[in-house]
Structure formats: C-alpha cells, structure tokens
Amino acid sequence: MSSTELAVQILTCLLSHNSLKGHLQFGQIQRFLELARQLWLEIVPPSRARPIVLPKNIASFMSSVLELKPEIIQLTWHAYSDLAQALFNAPSEPSLDDNFKQHGHAEQLDCHTRYYHNYSVKDAETNPMARQEYYGPQIPEFIHVFESCYVERALCVFFETELCLSHSTCQGIARVYNCALAYTSDHPSASRLKDELGGNLVLESFFLHAILRHKMKHGETLMLSHRGHQNHRLDEVLAQRNYVMVDKVSAGVHDGVTVRHVACSVHNCTEALLSQRDLYCHTHRDLIKVCCIRRCDASAEPGFRTCKDPLHRAFQAAAEEKNTAMFQLHSRLRKAGISQVTMAGATSTLEAEDDESGEEHVQDD
Numbered sequence: 001m002s003s004t005e006l007a008v009q010i011l012t013c014l015l016s017h018n019s020l021k022g023h024l025q026f027g028q029i030q031r032f033l034e035l036a037r038q039l040w041l042e043i044v045p046p047s048r049a050r051p052i053v054l055p056k057n058i059a060s061f062m063s064s065v066l067e068l069k070p071e072i073i074q075l076t077w078h079a080y081s082d083l084a085q086a087l088f089n090a091p092s093e094p095s096l097d098d099n100f101k102q103h104g105h106a107e108q109l110d111c112h113t114r115y116y117h118n119y120s121v122k123d124a125e126t127n128p129m130a131r132q133e134y135y136g137p138q139i140p141e142f143i144h145v146f147e148s149c150y151v152e153r154a155l156c157v158f159f160e161t162e163l164c165l166s167h168s169t170c171q172g173i174a175r176v177y178n179c180a181l182a183y184t185s186d187h188p189s190a191s192r193l194k195d196e197l198g199g200n201l202v203l204e205s206f207f208l209h210a211i212l213r214h215k216m217k218h219g220e221t222l223m224l225s226h227r228g229h230q231n232h233r234l235d236e237v238l239a240q241r242n243y244v245m246v247d248k249v250s251a252g253v254h255d256g257v258t259v260r261h262v263a264c265s266v267h268n269c270t271e272a273l274l275s276q277r278d279l280y281c282h283t284h285r286d287l288i289k290v291c292c293i294r295r296c297d298a299s300a301e302p303g304f305r306t307c308k309d310p311l312h313r314a315f316q317a318a319a320e321e322k323n324t325a326m327f328q329l330h331s332r333l334r335k336a337g338i339s340q341v342t343m344a345g346a347t348s349t350l351e352a353e354d355d356e357s358g359e360e361h362v363q364d365d
Contacts, residue, residue, distance in 0.1 A: 009083055017079045023072050032076050035062055036084035050081060118144045121226050134222040139212045145205050146230065156209035159202050170206075171199035200231075207234050214241060239272060265292075292316075 010029050014020055036043065043058055044050050054062075054077045063070045077084075113122045118140050119132040142150045155177075162168045168176075174197040182196060211234065215222045224233055264271055264281040271281035280287050291298045291307040293315060298307035306312040 006087075010080075013079055013083065017075070019075055020072070020079060023068070024076065028066050028068065029076070029080065031066055032062065032073075033080060033084055033087055035065065036077075036080075037087050040084070040088040044085075050085065053077070116144065117142070117150070119222075119224075124226055128227060130226040132222075132224040132226050134212065134215075134224075136221055137216055137219070139209070139216055143205065143208060143212070145201060145208055149201060151201070151205045151209075153209065156205050159206045160209065163206060169199065170202040173197075173202050174199050204230075204234070207238060211237050211241065 007026075010026065010033075014024065014029065039058060039061075043054060054074055059070050059073045059077075062068070062073045066073070068076075111122075112126075113120050114124050116132075119134040121130050121132050124130045139153060141153055143153060143156060145151050159173060162173045162176075163170070177197045212222055222237065224237065262273060262276050263269065264273060264284055265279050266281075266284045266287070269281060269284060271283055273281055278285075288305075289300055290296075291300050291309075291312060292305045293307075293309075293312045296307060296309070296312065298309070300306060301308050304313065304316060306316045
C-alpha cells in the first residue's frame with residue numbers, strides 16, 4: 001500500500017466516524033497504526049480472533065504515547081482495526097533507519113555516532129576531541145572499564161568497601177578475587193574478555209563507578225575523552241570532583257598518621273601533581289635535583305635528596321628513620337605512656353629510648 005493510498009483510507013475512515021472528529025490529528029492516526037502493527041501479536045495472539053476492545057495494557061500504553069484518553073484509543077481501534085490488520089499482513093517496507101544504513105553512509109548522511117554498551121561517541125573517527133557520552137539516568141549493571149573488560153556494579157561496590165573499610169591495596173583485592181571469587185572453567189574460550197583481575201583494573205573500576213554515581217546523583221551526564229591513554233581518561237573528571245571537595249575536606253590526624261592533601265612541596269603552590277608519588281608539580285619538577293634543605297642551592301647527590309654536607313645528609317637519614325615501622329611503634333608506645341613491651345617469644349622487654357632528663361632523643365612531629 002502506497003503512502004497516498006494509506007492517507008486516503010485514513011481520511012475516509014475518519015470522515016465516516018463522527019465520534020472521532022475533533023479528537024484526532026492525522027499524525028496521531030498514523031502513529032496509532034504504526035503501534036498497532038508492531039504490537040499486533042500482543043493484541044491478537046496466534047489462533048485467536050481479533051478483539052473488539054483493545055487489551056487494557058495496550059490501550060494504556062497507546063494513551064500515554066499518543067497523549068489521548070483511553071476511551072478515544074478504544075474508539076480509534078474500533079474505527080481502524082481493519083486497516084491495522086491489513087497493514088500487518090502487507091509486506092513490510094524498509095524503515096528509515098534501514099534506508100540510512102544502506103545508502104546514507106556513501107553520501108555521508110548517517111549520524112556519525114557509534115553506540116557502545118555504556119556510552120555513545122559522535123564523530124569518533126574525524127574529531128580528535130570526540131567525547132564519550134554515558135547513558136543515564138541509572139548506573140549500568142555492567143560497567144565497561146577497559147576495551148576487553150566489563151565489571152559488574154556489585155563487584156565495584158565490593159572494591160569500594162575493601163578500599164574504604166579494610167584499607168586493602170588494589171593488588172591485594174585483585175589477588176583475593178582471583179583466588180576466591182573468580183569463575184574458573186576447564187573449557188577453552190575464544191573470548192577476548194579477561195577472567196583475572198589486576199590492581200590497575202580494581203583502581204579504574206573504583207574511580208569510574210564513583211564518578212558515575214556522583215554524576216547520576218546530581219542528574220548530570222558523564223563525558224570522557226575518547227582518545228588518549230587509558231590511564232588518564234578519568235583525570236579531568238577526577239580533578240573536577242577534587243575541586244568540589246576542596247572546601248569539604250581538610251587535613252586531620254588518624255591513629256598518629258597525618259592525613260592531608262597531596263600537594264607540591266613548594267610553599268603555596270596549587271598546581272596538581274602528575275602522580276601522588278611526586279614531590280613537585282610539573283612547573284617545579286627541576287627542584288628535585290636541588291638539596292631539599294632550605295636556603296641551600298647545592299645540587300642533590302645521586303640517590304639522595306640532599307647535597308653531600310654531613311649535617312644535611314644526617315637530616316635526611318633522620319627523616320627516613322621516622323618512616324620506619326619500628327620508629328613509629330616506639331613513638332606510639334611513648335605517647336600511650338608505655339615505656340616497655342614484652343617481645344613475642346622472648347623474656348626480655350623492649351624499652352623506649354629516653355635520656356636521663358626523660359626527653360626523647362628524636363622529636364616526633
């Protein structure tokens with residue numbers, strides 16, 4: 001049936017049903033017939049007669065889609081059910097989407113959008129600034145972390161709990177999963193999807209899930225760069241998130257350990273570090289080659305943060321000693337008022353080192 005013949009039948013039928021005049025527009029009737037055609041097997045199951053009245057759920061659905069009252073939907077069915085059945089039985093015409101797929105690409109008329117499991121990318125091949133736009137408003141059940149790896153959302157919550165409550169390392173969490181939770185099979189698999197976890201995957205999953213949850217909570221759409229190194233894909237959004245949290249989080253002390261913002265060692269420098277292990281930002285990175293003692297401009301010796309001055313070298317040795325587990329244990333025992341403790345498996349005691357005046361040899365921060 002041509003579009004002209006269909007239009008004639010629609011108008012003829014509308015003129016013969018006075019109860020529909022003034023309630024329906026031509027476009028609404030066309031949409032009604034399209035919906036009836038797609039839902040025909042729900043309306044008329046095999047080996048059953050065509051119903052006089054539409055099923056309640058079908059009528060309610062069409063009422064919402066077409067923005068018409070349910071009684072008008074039923075009257076439309078009564079008037080156009082014959083035409084709807086004829087359209088269902090007629091050979092199906094290719095959809096507009098099929099036409100674009102078949103002929104549009106050669107004429108550069110397609111949408112230039114790639115659709116992935118969690119996001120879509122527009123102009124991925126031609127635009128160096130192409131962005132991944134994540135679907136919403138719910139967090140996907142399976143999160144596409146790497147090209148060949150999906151992580152179930154429940155597993156991301158497990159990673160989050162382990163990191164926040166157990167203070168486990170990412171590599172440690174991966175080992176626990178691989179030993180106790182991973183699915184193993186003796187059958188060979190040709191799939192590119194990975195079965196084992198690594199520490200990097202745990203960390204990426206944790207960050208991506210946290211950012212998705214933050215965006216969805218605030219009704220925002222997550223946009224990530226489609227190009228560049230995988231390890232830096234989240235840098236921009238994590239920096240934005242950290243900026244939001246600056247006024248909400250301040251330094252503190254927990255169990256003798258100072259918790260503070262990681263920052264450049266240059267006083268009042270606000271430039272972000274490239275890595276949490278860095279001492280200086282990109283602008284001041286050359287200072288790593290200079291002695292770290294204030295007002296000393298001598299070059300640092302290879303393998304040290306100070307020059308070869310004995311006093312400066314002694315300062316570094318003392319600072320490194322403070323980071324040892326035994327030094328921290330002594331310090332905490334002294335703060336708790338415990339001067340000695342029995343060592344496991346021995347009859348002797350370990351005494352805190354105090355001089356005759358009762359003062360500690362090394363001052364604790």
